[in-house]
Amino acid sequence: MPLIDLPLESLATYPGRNPRPADFDTFWEAGLAEVAALDPQVELTPSSFTTPLAECYHLWFTGTAGARVHAKYLRPRGRTTASPAILQFHGFGHHSGEWNEKLALVAEGQCVAALDCRGQGGLSQDLGTLRTSPGNGHLVRGLLDPDSRNLLYRHHYLDTVLLARIVSGFSEVDPDRVSVMGNSQGGGLALACAALVPSIRRAALKFPFLCDWQRVWEMDLAKDAYAELRDFFRRHDPEHQNAMLWWHRLGYIDVAHLAPRIEATVLMAVGLMDTICPPSTQFAAYNRIRSAKRVAIFPDYGHEVLPGFMDEAHRFLTRA
Numbered sequence: 001m002p003l004i005d006l007p008l009e010s011l012a013t014y015p016g017r018n019p020r021p022a023d024f025d026t027f028w029e030a031g032l033a034e035v036a037a038l039d040p041q042v043e044l045t046p047s048s049f050t051t052p053l054a055e056c057y058h059l060w061f062t063g064t065a066g067a068r069v070h071a072k073y074l075r076p077r078g079r080t081t082a083s084p085a086i087l088q089f090h091g092f093g094h095h096s097g098e099w100n101e102k103l104a105l106v107a108e109g110q111c112v113a114a115l116d117c118r119g120q121g122g123l124s125q126d127l128g129t130l131r132t133s134p135g136n137g138h139l140v141r142g143l144l145d146p147d148s149r150n151l152l153y154r155h156h157y158l159d160t161v162l163l164a165r166i167v168s169g170f171s172e173v174d175p176d177r178v179s180v181m182g183n184s185q186g187g188g189l190a191l192a193c194a195a196l197v198p199s200i201r202r203a204a205l206k207f208p209f210l211c212d213w214q215r216v217w218e219m220d221l222a223k224d225a226y227a228e229l230r231d232f233f234r235r236h237d238p239e240h241q242n243a244m245l246w247w248h249r250l251g252y253i254d255v256a257h258l259a260p261r262i263e264a265t266v267l268m269a270v271g272l273m274d275t276i277c278p279p280s281t282q283f284a285a286y287n288r289i290r291s292a293k294r295v296a297i298f299p300d301y302g303h304e305v306l307p308g309f310m311d312e313a314h315r316f317l318t319r320a
Helices: 024-036 099-107 152-168 185-196 213-218 224-236 243-251 255-261 279-286 309-318
Strands: 043-046 054-062 068-076 083-089 111-115 173-183 202-206 265-271 293-298
Touching: 024 152, 024 185, 054 099, 054 152, 068 099, 068 152, 083 152, 083 185, 099 111, 099 309, 111 152, 152 173, 152 185, 173 185, 173 309, 185 202, 185 255, 185 265, 202 309, 213 224, 213 243, 213 279, 224 243, 255 279, 265 279, 265 309, 293 309
Parallel strands: 083 111, 083 173, 173 202, 202 265, 265 293
Antiparallel strands: 043 054, 054 068, 068 111
Protein backbone atom coordinates (compact mmCIF):
# COMPACT_ATOMS: atom_id res chain seq x y z
CA MET A 1 0.00 0.00 0.00
CA PRO A 2 1.38 3.47 -0.85
CA LEU A 3 2.10 5.72 2.12
CA ILE A 4 2.04 9.46 2.70
CA ASP A 5 2.53 9.03 6.45
CA LEU A 6 3.52 6.42 9.04
CA PRO A 7 2.68 2.74 8.59
CA LEU A 8 -0.67 1.74 10.07
CA GLU A 9 0.93 -0.16 12.96
CA SER A 10 2.84 2.99 13.92
CA LEU A 11 -0.22 5.19 13.58
CA ALA A 12 -1.97 2.99 16.15
CA THR A 13 0.51 4.09 18.83
CA TYR A 14 1.60 7.52 17.59
CA PRO A 15 1.51 9.95 20.57
CA GLY A 16 1.71 13.33 18.79
CA ARG A 17 4.49 15.93 18.50
CA ASN A 18 3.07 19.32 19.40
CA PRO A 19 4.05 20.42 22.93
CA ARG A 20 1.36 20.52 25.60
CA PRO A 21 1.52 23.65 27.77
CA ALA A 22 2.08 22.92 31.46
CA ASP A 23 -0.99 24.98 32.41
CA PHE A 24 -3.21 23.44 29.71
CA ASP A 25 -5.89 22.14 32.09
CA THR A 26 -5.97 25.39 34.06
CA PHE A 27 -6.30 27.32 30.78
CA TRP A 28 -9.40 25.40 29.75
CA GLU A 29 -10.98 25.34 33.20
CA ALA A 30 -10.71 29.15 33.17
CA GLY A 31 -12.38 29.19 29.75
CA LEU A 32 -15.25 27.03 31.00
CA ALA A 33 -15.67 29.32 33.99
CA GLU A 34 -15.80 32.31 31.65
CA VAL A 35 -18.56 30.67 29.61
CA ALA A 36 -20.51 29.72 32.75
CA ALA A 37 -20.54 33.37 33.82
CA LEU A 38 -21.88 34.67 30.49
CA ASP A 39 -25.41 35.80 29.83
CA PRO A 40 -25.87 34.28 26.34
CA GLN A 41 -28.98 36.35 25.56
CA VAL A 42 -30.49 33.52 23.54
CA GLU A 43 -32.81 34.50 20.71
CA LEU A 44 -34.85 32.19 18.49
CA THR A 45 -36.37 33.67 15.34
CA PRO A 46 -38.38 31.60 12.85
CA SER A 47 -36.69 30.81 9.55
CA SER A 48 -38.28 31.54 6.19
CA PHE A 49 -37.56 27.87 5.40
CA THR A 50 -40.63 25.89 6.42
CA THR A 51 -41.49 22.22 6.30
CA PRO A 52 -44.24 20.03 7.83
CA LEU A 53 -41.47 17.91 9.34
CA ALA A 54 -39.66 20.49 11.47
CA GLU A 55 -39.84 23.85 13.19
CA CYS A 56 -36.83 25.82 11.91
CA TYR A 57 -35.20 28.73 13.74
CA HIS A 58 -32.24 31.03 13.64
CA LEU A 59 -30.59 30.61 17.04
CA TRP A 60 -28.50 33.56 18.23
CA PHE A 61 -26.44 33.83 21.40
CA THR A 62 -23.70 36.04 22.81
CA GLY A 63 -20.39 34.28 23.25
CA THR A 64 -16.96 35.26 24.52
CA ALA A 65 -15.64 38.71 23.58
CA GLY A 66 -19.23 39.82 23.08
CA ALA A 67 -19.72 38.23 19.65
CA ARG A 68 -23.21 37.32 18.51
CA VAL A 69 -23.01 33.74 17.34
CA HIS A 70 -25.49 32.06 15.00
CA ALA A 71 -26.70 28.51 14.53
CA LYS A 72 -29.49 26.90 12.56
CA TYR A 73 -31.85 25.06 14.91
CA LEU A 74 -34.47 22.53 13.90
CA ARG A 75 -36.79 20.51 16.13
CA PRO A 76 -39.35 17.84 15.18
CA ARG A 77 -42.77 19.37 14.68
CA GLY A 78 -45.45 18.14 17.09
CA ARG A 79 -43.17 16.02 19.28
CA THR A 80 -44.53 15.69 22.82
CA THR A 81 -41.59 13.97 24.55
CA ALA A 82 -38.04 15.20 25.08
CA SER A 83 -35.90 14.55 22.01
CA PRO A 84 -32.24 13.71 21.57
CA ALA A 85 -30.19 16.41 19.88
CA ILE A 86 -27.22 16.57 17.52
CA LEU A 87 -24.82 19.50 17.27
CA GLN A 88 -23.23 19.91 13.84
CA PHE A 89 -19.95 21.67 13.08
CA HIS A 90 -18.82 22.63 9.59
CA GLY A 91 -15.59 22.52 7.61
CA PHE A 92 -12.98 25.28 7.40
CA GLY A 93 -14.24 28.46 5.73
CA HIS A 94 -17.72 27.04 5.18
CA HIS A 95 -20.99 27.57 7.06
CA SER A 96 -23.75 25.66 8.80
CA GLY A 97 -25.17 24.25 5.57
CA GLU A 98 -28.67 24.24 4.09
CA TRP A 99 -31.78 23.67 6.13
CA ASN A 100 -32.87 20.70 4.04
CA GLU A 101 -29.63 18.86 4.81
CA LYS A 102 -30.73 18.44 8.46
CA LEU A 103 -34.12 16.86 7.78
CA ALA A 104 -33.00 13.22 7.71
CA LEU A 105 -31.91 13.61 11.34
CA VAL A 106 -35.08 15.47 12.29
CA ALA A 107 -37.09 12.63 10.72
CA GLU A 108 -35.36 10.32 13.22
CA GLY A 109 -36.75 12.44 16.06
CA GLN A 110 -33.59 14.48 16.59
CA CYS A 111 -33.29 18.18 17.30
CA VAL A 112 -30.41 19.60 15.25
CA ALA A 113 -28.27 22.69 15.92
CA ALA A 114 -25.67 23.63 13.29
CA LEU A 115 -23.13 26.27 14.33
CA ASP A 116 -21.71 29.02 12.12
CA CYS A 117 -18.06 29.59 13.08
CA ARG A 118 -17.14 33.22 13.65
CA GLY A 119 -15.71 35.02 10.66
CA GLN A 120 -16.16 32.16 8.20
CA GLY A 121 -18.94 31.61 5.67
CA GLY A 122 -21.98 31.94 7.92
CA LEU A 123 -23.74 34.61 9.97
CA SER A 124 -21.76 34.60 13.22
CA GLN A 125 -19.90 37.77 14.17
CA ASP A 126 -16.13 38.12 14.25
CA LEU A 127 -15.70 41.41 16.09
CA GLY A 128 -12.04 41.76 15.12
CA THR A 129 -10.91 42.15 18.72
CA LEU A 130 -8.09 39.64 18.42
CA ARG A 131 -4.54 40.87 17.80
CA THR A 132 -3.41 40.01 14.31
CA SER A 133 -1.86 41.60 11.24
CA PRO A 134 -2.81 41.71 7.57
CA GLY A 135 -2.66 38.31 5.96
CA ASN A 136 -2.73 36.35 9.22
CA GLY A 137 -6.03 34.87 8.15
CA HIS A 138 -8.12 32.75 10.47
CA LEU A 139 -6.14 29.76 11.65
CA VAL A 140 -3.39 31.68 13.46
CA ARG A 141 -5.51 34.62 14.63
CA GLY A 142 -4.27 35.70 18.05
CA LEU A 143 -0.97 33.83 17.84
CA LEU A 144 1.04 37.06 18.06
CA ASP A 145 -0.76 38.04 21.25
CA PRO A 146 1.15 37.04 24.40
CA ASP A 147 -2.20 36.26 26.03
CA SER A 148 -3.21 32.88 24.60
CA ARG A 149 -6.81 33.52 25.63
CA ASN A 150 -6.99 35.62 22.47
CA LEU A 151 -6.43 32.70 20.12
CA LEU A 152 -9.44 32.67 17.82
CA TYR A 153 -9.89 28.91 18.06
CA ARG A 154 -10.25 29.21 21.81
CA HIS A 155 -13.36 31.27 21.09
CA HIS A 156 -14.56 28.70 18.56
CA TYR A 157 -14.19 25.87 21.07
CA LEU A 158 -16.00 27.85 23.75
CA ASP A 159 -18.77 28.64 21.25
CA THR A 160 -19.35 24.88 20.93
CA VAL A 161 -19.58 24.63 24.72
CA LEU A 162 -22.13 27.42 24.92
CA LEU A 163 -24.18 25.94 22.08
CA ALA A 164 -24.23 22.56 23.88
CA ARG A 165 -25.37 24.18 27.12
CA ILE A 166 -28.08 26.21 25.43
CA VAL A 167 -29.51 23.31 23.42
CA SER A 168 -29.30 20.94 26.40
CA GLY A 169 -31.37 23.46 28.36
CA PHE A 170 -34.26 23.60 25.88
CA SER A 171 -37.41 21.98 27.27
CA GLU A 172 -37.81 19.82 24.15
CA VAL A 173 -34.30 18.32 24.47
CA ASP A 174 -33.19 15.39 26.60
CA PRO A 175 -29.87 16.69 28.05
CA ASP A 176 -28.57 13.14 28.49
CA ARG A 177 -28.85 12.41 24.76
CA VAL A 178 -26.90 15.22 23.08
CA SER A 179 -24.33 14.18 20.45
CA VAL A 180 -21.89 15.96 18.11
CA MET A 181 -20.75 15.49 14.53
CA GLY A 182 -18.50 17.12 11.96
CA ASN A 183 -15.90 16.67 9.24
CA SER A 184 -12.42 18.23 9.00
CA GLN A 185 -12.61 21.49 10.99
CA GLY A 186 -16.03 20.26 12.10
CA GLY A 187 -14.44 17.03 13.29
CA GLY A 188 -11.93 18.96 15.37
CA LEU A 189 -14.72 21.11 16.83
CA ALA A 190 -16.79 18.00 17.58
CA LEU A 191 -13.87 16.53 19.52
CA ALA A 192 -13.30 19.81 21.35
CA CYS A 193 -16.97 20.04 22.28
CA ALA A 194 -17.07 16.44 23.50
CA ALA A 195 -13.93 17.10 25.56
CA LEU A 196 -15.20 20.29 27.17
CA VAL A 197 -18.80 19.11 27.72
CA PRO A 198 -18.60 15.75 29.49
CA SER A 199 -22.34 15.11 29.09
CA ILE A 200 -21.98 14.72 25.29
CA ARG A 201 -23.13 11.18 24.56
CA ARG A 202 -21.73 10.35 21.11
CA ALA A 203 -19.32 11.93 18.63
CA ALA A 204 -19.12 11.04 14.94
CA LEU A 205 -16.43 12.66 12.83
CA LYS A 206 -14.29 12.39 9.72
CA PHE A 207 -10.64 13.37 9.38
CA PRO A 208 -10.45 15.93 12.23
CA PHE A 209 -8.51 19.14 11.63
CA LEU A 210 -6.67 21.12 14.38
CA CYS A 211 -4.58 18.24 15.71
CA ASP A 212 -0.79 18.03 16.20
CA TRP A 213 0.16 21.29 14.46
CA GLN A 214 3.93 20.76 14.66
CA ARG A 215 3.65 17.39 12.92
CA VAL A 216 1.87 19.05 9.97
CA TRP A 217 4.79 21.46 9.60
CA GLU A 218 7.42 18.74 9.83
CA MET A 219 5.67 16.75 7.10
CA ASP A 220 5.88 19.79 4.79
CA LEU A 221 2.09 19.85 4.59
CA ALA A 222 1.56 23.42 5.78
CA LYS A 223 -0.56 24.10 2.72
CA ASP A 224 -4.25 23.88 1.86
CA ALA A 225 -6.08 24.11 5.23
CA TYR A 226 -2.80 24.63 7.12
CA ALA A 227 -1.27 27.16 4.68
CA GLU A 228 -1.49 29.92 7.28
CA LEU A 229 1.26 28.20 9.30
CA ARG A 230 3.70 28.67 6.42
CA ASP A 231 2.54 32.23 5.83
CA PHE A 232 2.86 33.06 9.52
CA PHE A 233 6.49 31.93 9.64
CA ARG A 234 7.33 33.76 6.43
CA ARG A 235 5.89 37.03 7.77
CA HIS A 236 6.76 36.89 11.46
CA ASP A 237 9.57 34.41 12.07
CA PRO A 238 11.43 33.70 8.81
CA GLU A 239 14.44 32.19 10.63
CA HIS A 240 12.24 30.16 13.02
CA GLN A 241 14.00 31.70 15.99
CA ASN A 242 10.80 31.51 18.05
CA ALA A 243 9.32 28.35 16.58
CA MET A 244 8.92 26.58 19.92
CA LEU A 245 7.05 29.58 21.32
CA TRP A 246 4.52 29.35 18.49
CA TRP A 247 4.11 25.57 18.83
CA HIS A 248 3.65 26.00 22.57
CA ARG A 249 0.89 28.60 22.09
CA LEU A 250 -0.80 26.48 19.44
CA GLY A 251 -0.70 23.65 21.96
CA TYR A 252 -3.54 25.33 23.84
CA ILE A 253 -5.84 24.75 20.86
CA ASP A 254 -4.47 21.34 19.83
CA VAL A 255 -7.47 19.04 19.96
CA ALA A 256 -5.19 16.08 20.63
CA HIS A 257 -4.44 17.54 24.05
CA LEU A 258 -8.17 17.87 24.78
CA ALA A 259 -8.96 14.30 23.69
CA PRO A 260 -8.27 12.56 27.06
CA ARG A 261 -11.17 14.51 28.59
CA ILE A 262 -13.75 12.92 26.27
CA GLU A 263 -16.36 10.67 27.87
CA ALA A 264 -18.56 10.25 24.79
CA THR A 265 -18.55 7.16 22.58
CA VAL A 266 -16.56 8.11 19.47
CA LEU A 267 -16.83 6.97 15.86
CA MET A 268 -14.07 8.38 13.66
CA ALA A 269 -13.02 7.89 10.04
CA VAL A 270 -9.53 8.38 8.58
CA GLY A 271 -8.34 8.25 4.98
CA LEU A 272 -4.74 7.09 4.90
CA MET A 273 -4.05 9.16 1.75
CA ASP A 274 -5.11 12.40 3.44
CA THR A 275 -2.58 15.15 2.69
CA ILE A 276 -4.76 17.94 4.12
CA CYS A 277 -5.14 16.56 7.65
CA PRO A 278 -2.38 13.92 7.77
CA PRO A 279 -3.39 10.58 9.32
CA SER A 280 -0.76 10.78 12.06
CA THR A 281 -2.21 14.07 13.30
CA GLN A 282 -5.66 12.50 13.49
CA PHE A 283 -4.33 9.47 15.33
CA ALA A 284 -2.56 11.79 17.78
CA ALA A 285 -6.06 12.71 18.96
CA TYR A 286 -7.70 9.31 18.53
CA ASN A 287 -5.01 7.47 20.48
CA ARG A 288 -5.59 9.71 23.51
CA ILE A 289 -9.33 9.11 23.70
CA ARG A 290 -10.00 6.90 26.72
CA SER A 291 -13.72 6.33 26.21
CA ALA A 292 -15.33 3.72 23.95
CA LYS A 293 -14.22 4.35 20.38
CA ARG A 294 -13.86 2.94 16.88
CA VAL A 295 -11.91 4.19 13.89
CA ALA A 296 -12.95 3.33 10.33
CA ILE A 297 -9.86 3.26 8.11
CA PHE A 298 -9.99 3.91 4.35
CA PRO A 299 -6.53 3.01 2.96
CA ASP A 300 -7.05 4.40 -0.56
CA TYR A 301 -8.89 7.61 0.31
CA GLY A 302 -7.84 11.11 1.25
CA HIS A 303 -9.74 14.18 2.42
CA GLU A 304 -12.90 13.34 0.49
CA VAL A 305 -16.14 11.37 0.60
CA LEU A 306 -15.50 8.09 2.41
CA PRO A 307 -18.00 5.58 0.97
CA GLY A 308 -20.55 4.32 3.45
CA PHE A 309 -19.20 6.21 6.43
CA MET A 310 -21.91 8.87 6.70
CA ASP A 311 -24.56 6.15 6.60
CA GLU A 312 -22.76 4.43 9.45
CA ALA A 313 -22.47 7.72 11.33
CA HIS A 314 -26.21 8.34 10.88
CA ARG A 315 -27.05 4.94 12.37
CA PHE A 316 -24.53 5.48 15.18
CA LEU A 317 -25.95 8.88 16.14
CA THR A 318 -29.63 8.00 15.93
CA ARG A 319 -29.80 4.61 17.58
CA ALA A 320 -31.45 4.47 21.00
